[in-house]
Amino acid sequence: MALGRRGGEGHPRVRGEMQKIAQLEQFALRYGLLFRRDIPRGELSDTYVYSHDMQYRYAFARWWGVDGPLVLWVGVNPAKGDTEQRRRPTLERCIRWSRSWGAAGVLIGNLFAARHNEPKDLRKTPDPIGPHNDEALKVMTEMANRTVVAWGNEGQRHGRPEQVARLLSQPVCFGFTVAGQPRHPLYVPNDTPVEPWQSERRQTTR
Numbered sequence: 001m002a003l004g005r006r007g008g009e010g011h012p013r014v015r016g017e018m019q020k021i022a023q024l025e026q027f028a029l030r031y032g033l034l035f036r037r038d039i040p041r042g043e044l045s046d047t048y049v050y051s052h053d054m055q056y057r058y059a060f061a062r063w064w065g066v067d068g069p070l071v072l073w074v075g076v077n078p079a080k081g082d083t084e085q086r087r088r089p090t091l092e093r094c095i096r097w098s099r100s101w102g103a104a105g106v107l108i109g110n111l112f113a114a115r116h117n118e119p120k121d122l123r124k125t126p127d128p129i130g131p132h133n134d135e136a137l138k139v140m141t142e143m144a145n146r147t148v149v150a151w152g153n154e155g156q157r158h159g160r161p162e163q164v165a166r167l168l169s170q171p172v173c174f175g176f177t178v179a180g181q182p183r184h185p186l187y188v189p190n191d192t193p194v195e196p197w198q199s200e201r202r203q204t205t206r
């Protein structure tokens with residue numbers, strides 16, 4: 001399913017790579033966060049927003065088109081593959097899906113902003129959500145033409161899915177796990193359609 005451009009929905013249309021980057025930079029400046037931009041091989045831009053102690057990552061974005069639709073993916077929490085220079089299979093899958101929809105880039109947000117390679121280690125962080133994570137999700141869902149929730153069963157912590165549901169604009173998912181959580185993109189077939197992520201469905205699926 002190709003992505004259409006926003007128009008008449010109350011959301012500003014993002015024009016050009018620099019304006020997209022500027023929205024994340026403004027968010028970082030507003031809260032005194034660390035803003036970093038890299039240019040990976042074959043792409044236009046990677047953009048990161050971290051806490052200064054690198055304990056939290058609030059936003060990640062990658063663009064391969066100067067102008068065009070964006071897809072926001074919401075997972076459990078950011079791992080450390082960005083700074084440890086490891087392969088990032090979930091990101092690769094999200095990019096593949098987004099390209100197939102005609103997107104020019106991806107935005108990555110999370111239920112929890114604390115950086116851990118294993119979601120179970122979130123318990124080691126006193127505040128795993130992060131003080132600015134809700135605002136980051138609101139900024140990114142407004143930038144995106146599609147918001148995909150995709151955290152799987154690991155997201156069932158601290159009632160966080162219900163809190164985040166109020167922040168996101170028309171979220172969709174690849175269906176639901178037995179526990180009623182949105183399926184993770186690594187574990188769904190390539191031809192899986194998206195469907196609305198609705199509170200009514202979440203409650204009846206459990």
